[in-house]
């Protein structure tokens with residue numbers, strides 16, 4: 069009998085304690101981030117959509133060394149075709165990345181010797197077909213200003 | 227009212243017989259509208275309160291404060307395909323949600339929302355309420371059986387077991403109210419709670435004669451049992467979603483699911499009204515007089531207008547108390563985990579049942595002495 | 602279906618692979634008599650991604666991001682296991698600072714993993730609110746990870762011989778603040794859960810894991826510490842820099858679900874203490890300070906406090922294309938949140954591993970499940986299965 073009474077009393081106290089702990093939260097501000105209207109603040113290290121940087125003249129920094137393709141875990145999703153121009157300078161003719169298969173691991177950007185391939189903070193990449201997720205050179209290329217911006221950001225960070 | 231109604235029919239040249247036949251249906255139309263409004267508000271409230279307790283915002287996209295979210299959800303449910311799997315028992319499967327829903331609608335008619343706003347004022351109203359509320363269990367068992375799904379079946383069985391064990395302490399707790407009030411009529415039970423403790427400015431407040439004071443244990447038992455009756459956490463075993471997917475309504479979709487959903491929330495509301503009616507003075511104001519009457523009697527001398535004010539205030543008190551009770555139920559839902567089936571049984575039989583008997587004894591002794599004192 | 606044929610018969614119920622509380626895609630074929638469980642057969646493999654086979658066709662650097670997916674709730678641990686294995690084959694030395702960063706991130710990861718477990722466990726028991734609270738705290742930690750590594754779940758942050766990046770500026774202050782506020786949050790969970798009579802009823806004496814059973818099934822981690830076996834690789838076989846940190850392992854006696862819960866809560870508190878110590882002891886101190894000091898110093902000597910080996914991030918810069926560890930095989934073990942995670946790597950001297958084998962703790966726990974729940978009520982499935990902290994990707998790999 070005494071045991072039951074004890075158990076009941078302690079049970080009621082504990083439940084009340086739990087309930088009031090929960091009620092305390094009612095007076096705390098909501099932590100919801102109302103997504104499409106408000107966006108999270110992202111750090112400069114965020115691994116979002118891949119992009120190709122350009123120099124001041126608007127040419128790609130990429131030299132076609134293929135380092136990025138060698139570290140990409142997903143096989144052949146980066147495809148590069150390059151040739152040499154008359155000054156023996158490399159020109160990249162084709163550069164496509166199949167973003168739909170990319171796992172955003174960041175290996176390629178790390179391997180790139182020229183900082184030609186970087187990851188931006190763009191993450192809203194959903195689309196209706198797989199084909200539209202294969203990004204070609206034009207889609208990946210950043211303007212010179214944006215490239216400078218990103219370079220600054222990344223430098224400040226490291 | 228009855229006369230006016232028939233007169234309208236006469237003026238329009240419709241036979242009086244038709245008026246006589248349609249007259250009893252009118253309260254139910256009111257009740258149906260009330261029920262749907264209540265549920266819409268209740269669902270929103272539950273979501274908002276839960277969101278509030280879990281540092282979220284809750285629905286806030288559809289309409290101001292997400293007010294039309296429930297309506298949007300209801301429309302979505304209505305537009306959904308009504309799926310019925312191959313081996314279901316079609317008749318029972320369709321019947322089950324109706325059996326669950328209909329009794330609850332009738333109970334709404336029995337409730338005294340204000341002094342006059344009682345659709346059916348029966349002498350044995352209290353008895354009928356419990357008779358009807360146990361019918362819903364039949365519907366749930368039926369749903370579980372007819373779905374031809376093992377999870378549903380387990381859910382239905384659990385529901386039956388749960389109803390049997392919880393109805394007994396529930397009824398015994400109510401018995402104490404019948405003893406206190408000396409009647410089974412719900413309106414009379416409310417009126418019996420008026421008058422206060424004795425004369426005098428403070429003691430004549432109605433609060434002091436609410437049934438909760440002599441029958442506090444009964445109140446606790448009734449509260450717990452009614453949570454079990456409407457299958458809410460911590461007693462939501464029939465639809466324990468982590469074990470039984472969704473229990474008895476796993477196979478239901480579209481309108482049939484909506485009926486279960488509606489019934490669940492309607493039952494929650496009506497149980498809270500019942501708690502308020504039986505233990506917390508129903509539509510009575512907690513003070514000795516109605517506030518609006520006291521406030522306005524010097525300004526407005528028309529008795530009819532005061533009378534209307536009084537009714538509005540009675541409705542207000544009832545709704546306020548009910549929502550307070552509902553808030554506690556939601557609060558409990560936010561806090562507690564679910565019990566196990568056998569623990570639930572032993573809790574009902576070994577703990578609540580003795581407790582309700584203790585309560586009955588206390589109330590009987592109280593009643594004896596209070597009658598003795600009052601002569 | 603005639604009524605007679607269903608009477609007096611056992612019922613076979615198929616829990617999962619799509620069921621609210623199988624933590625992924627586990628399928629349990631259960632034989633029930635009424636609500637009593639007679640027999641259980643776990644069916645696994647719905648999340649099999651062939652992670653072991655994938656390694657054989659990829660070079661070490663290509664495989665590294667995939668390792669995170671072995672157990673997505675504790676990615677750092679899998680990375681660490683693989684990195685330690687490769688490092689010891691290739692004989693790479695890891696700088697102290699990198700080790701400390703690894704340790705801090707791993708312990709934070711342990712907390713997130715345990716918080717995730719807590720939410721899933723309580724959700725299975727029917728309590729919905731603690732989930733939101735635990736996720737709020739988890740979010741804070743995940744934000745820190747995002748700032749550090751660039752992603753919230755698949756970090757790909759460790760590399761052979763160290764870590765990829767230094768801590769960002771201001772990260773350490775945030776981490777210290779978090780460590781201060783975290784124990785208060787744990788107190789709140791405990792106020793809601795620990796002494797709750799319904800929670801105690803449901804978990805005490807349920808799913809008792811005896812010491813013998815634990816040894817037989819090779820259970821590791823918090824699950825055996827709940828049964829009173831003092832086995833924690835961080836203590837018994839300290840990898841990383843755990844030998845420089847002062848911490849306790851927490852044990853319980855009965856081995857029931859409640860004890861496993863208690864052990865995990867205690868472990869989270871201990872992790873906070875470990876992180877606090879590590880943040881104090883990290884060689885070089887905060888990144889801001891280190892940067893200034895190393896620029897001013899600039900001596901480039903091996904044993905310098907500010908530009909020597911100890912404060913580097915990677916021991917030796919490796920070229921992905923030509924990184925070829927010598928022939929050999931190595932096994933490395935890490936005390937992950939769910940138990941000991943083992944990575945076995947065989948190298949044949951090429952730039953691709955010859956064989957990678959993962960031994961994961963959840964796999965053993967799933968095997969244990971049928972024995973633990975035999976003869977129990979069907980509702981006991983959740984407190985038992987939930988308390989074992991099984992994560993399906995880790996089982997299937």
Ligand code: SF4
Nearest residue numbers: 140170171173174176
């Ligand atoms: S981020 Fe990873 S998966 Fe994506 S392209 Fe670069 S290396 Fe390949």
Ligand code: SF4
Nearest residue numbers: 130131133134136180
């Ligand atoms: S590694 Fe950089 S420079 Fe080389 S091909 Fe890739 S993007 Fe171009």
